[in-house]
Amino acid sequence: MLTKTPRIPGLDGRKMSKSYGNTITLSESDDDIRKKTKVMVTDPARKRRTDPGNPDVCPVYDWHKLFSSPETLKWSAEGCRTAGIGCIECKAKMADHLIEWIAPIRERRVAYEKHPARVLEVIDSGSAKAREVAKVTMKRVREAVFGWDKKRKQVSGA
Numbered sequence: 001m002l003t004k005t006p007r008i009p010g011l012d013g014r015k016m017s018k019s020y021g022n023t024i025t026l027s028e029s030d031d032d033i034r035k036k037t038k039v040m041v042t043d044p045a046r047k048r049r050t051d052p053g054n055p056d057v058c059p060v061y062d063w064h065k066l067f068s069s070p071e072t073l074k075w076s077a078e079g080c081r082t083a084g085i086g087c088i089e090c091k092a093k094m095a096d097h098l099i100e101w102i103a104p105i106r107e108r109r110v111a112y113e114k115h116p117a118r119v120l121e122v123i124d125s126g127s128a129k130a131r132e133v134a135k136v137t138m139k140r141v142r143e144a145v146f147g148w149d150k151k152r153k154q155v156s157g158a
């Protein structure tokens with residue numbers, strides 16, 4: 001809620017959801033990313049290439065905010081508002097940045113796929129860390145609840 005991108009829409013502009021089929025997964029190939037982003041929904045008021053658009057209502061621009069450089073973001077917003085760029089090139093540029101971002105993650109994913117035992121180790125170690133944090137949190141909760149109750153009884157003489 002406190003970021004510039006509190007909501008990331010799906011490819012069709014609706015809430016991103018696997019059941020809507022409007023997602024891009026971390027294992028997606030470059031080709032698939034390009035194909036899917038090519039047909040992304042844009043500002044509905046921008047019907048022709050010569051119509052100026054509003055990036056603030058465009059899902060592609062929301063994705064630019066996540067993956068593109070500040071220069072590209074500026075290029076996209078200004079080009080959209082002045083009809084200086086077309087949606088096709090805007091989407092293609094966003095796809096470039098998305099692919100750049102996703103490529104190292106995809107590589108790591110493939111590496112882990114080859115070593116499932118390592119994945120289980122990572123999960124186990126994450127669970128152990130989470131348990132430690134939960135223990136400390138529960139101790140603080142108990143102190144807050146029972147400490148308060150004790151004080152209340154002392155004051156009321158119960």
Ligand code: SF4
Nearest residue numbers: 043053058080087090
């Ligand atoms: S130019 Fe870019 S930001 Fe503007 S409507 Fe088209 S895809 Fe969206």
